Amino acid sequence: MSLINVTNLTFAYEGSYDNIFENVNFQIDTDWKLGFTGRNGRGKTTFLGLLLDKYEYSGKISAKVGFDYFPFHVENKEYNTLDVINDIHPDYQHWELMRELSLLKVSEDVLYRPFESLSNGEQTKVLLAALFLKENNFLLIDEPTNHLDRKARKLVSDYLNTKSGFILVSHDRSFLDNCVDHILSINKTNIEIQKGNFSDWWENKKRQDNFELAENDKLRKDIKRLSDAARRTSNWSDEVEKTKNGTRNSGSKVDKGYVGHKAAKMMKHSKGIEQRQHSAIEERSKLLVNIESSESLKISQLAFHKNQLVELENVSIYYGEKKACADISFTIEQGDRIALSGKNGSGKSSIIKLICGEDMNYTGTFRKGSQLKISYVSQDTSHLQGNLSNYASDNGIDESLFKAILRKLDFSRVQFEKDISTFSGGQKKKVLIAKSLCEKVHLHIWDEPLNFIDVISRMQIEELLLEYSPTLLFVEHDSEFCKNIATKIIEF
Structure with missing residues (x-):
C-alpha cells in the first residue's frame, strides 16, 4: 500500500x-x-x-x-x-x-x-x-x-x-x-x-442535497425575518432620535439622557440583528453549490392515426450470403418503449436500418405505417459541426426547447457559443438526443444513445423519457437504463 x-x-x-x-x-x-x-x-x-x-x-x-x-x-x-x-x-x-x-x-x-x-x-x-x-x-x-x-x-x-x-x-x-x-x-x-x-455515493449525495435544500429554505426564511426586524428597529431608532431635541406629547421636557440610552440600546440590538443576518447569508452561500438540478421541460410526440406503427414477422436480414439476423418478430405500438437486446453482431442495428427505411435484403413480413415519421439517433457523432443555433435552424427544430434540454443535461451558456466539433463525446451525444426530442415525429429510434454520456445525465434522460412517455425503440447496453425505461425487451 x-x-x-x-x-x-x-x-x-x-x-x-x-x-x-x-x-x-x-x-x-x-x-x-x-x-x-x-x-x-x-x-x-x-x-x-x-x-x-x-x-x-x-x-x-x-x-x-x-x-x-x-x-x-x-x-x-x-x-x-x-x-x-x-x-x-x-x-x-x-x-x-x-x-x-x-x-x-x-x-x-x-x-x-x-x-x-x-x-x-x-x-x-x-x-x-x-x-x-x-x-x-x-x-x-x-x-x-x-x-x-x-x-x-x-x-x-x-x-x-x-x-x-x-x-x-x-x-x-x-x-x-x-x-x-x-x-x-x-x-x-x-x-x-x-x-x-456508486449507489452508496448517489444515496449520500441525495441525502446531502435534500439536507442543503431544507437548510437553504430555513436560512432564507431567517434572512427575511431578520431583514424585517432590522427595518423595524431602524424605524424605531429614527423615531426616538426625533424626540431627542423635542418634547414629549404631554408637553414636558424630553429626558435626553434616557433617550440617548434608549437609542444606543436599539443601535446595539440592530447591530446584533445585522450580524446574525450576515452569518445566515454566509451560511446560505455555502449551500447548493454541488446540487445538479434544472428546470422541467414540456415535450410532446405526434400521435399516429393507428395504434400499431410497425410489425415484423419472421424477418431475416442478409448481407450477400451472410445472415445478419434470423426470424425476428415483434410489433411497435403507440406508447411502447422497446429495448433490442443481444450481443454485438446479432443484427440489432440491421433491424433498426430496415425500420428507418434503408434498402435491406430481407425475407419475412415487414409492415410500417404509411406517413410514419421517425427520429433516429445514430452511434456516430463525427458529422457534428457548427454552432448550436445554426444546427437547430438547419434541422428545423425549436431552438429554445433544444437549448433548454441541453441546459437540463448540464450544458453551460458558454458552451452554446462553441463549435460542436470541439465538444466531448458525451456532449455530442447529448446534442443528438436533444435534437431527437425536439423533432415532431411518431417514433424515436436510438442506437446506443448513452455511449460517453455521464451517469447523472443518464438518470435525467430516464426521468425525461418516463415523464414524456414517447414511443421508443432503442439499443442500449446499460442494464439499469433498460430496466428503468423498457416496457418490452426483444432478445436477439
Missing part, C-alpha cells in the same frame, strides 16, 4: 480563462478500486492526463507508483494480437497472459489473428489483459464499456472486481456497483472521495 497525494492542484488549458481544477486536495490509497464519476466536460480525462504528466499544472501530485492508461494506443493494428501485446508489455510470462485471457473468456486463437480483425469487445478484453500483466503500477481505466454488450460488461466488471489499484471511468451504474469500493467524484465546485460503490 502507498498513497497518491494531490495538493493545491490548479489547472487550465492554455488560452482558457477558466480553471478546470482550482486548489484541489485529496489522497488516494493505491489498493483502492476507485470509480471516477462526474458530468461530461468536468475534467475526468484531463485529471487522468495530469496523473500521466501530460500537462503542466500548479500544485503537486506525488506518488511512489507509476501510472498506466487504458485504452492503449495501438500503432500497428495489422500486427497479430500477440505482437501488439509484446509492444505494450515486452516483459511478461506467457502463462500469466493465458490466465488473464481465461478470466476474460477470450480464446487463445485471437493471439494469432491480426488485432484489427478482432471485434471491439475482443480488443477491449485483450488490452485489459495486457494492462493487468504489469505489476506495481496504478491503472487508469477510461471508459472500457463503450464497445461492450451487456453480457461482456458483466464479464469485465466481474474481472475488475478481482483486481485492485485502479481508477475506473465508467457511466454504467451496475458496472461500477459491481467492481469498485470507493467513488472519486468531480462536482461543480470540488473533488471528493467517498467509501462505497
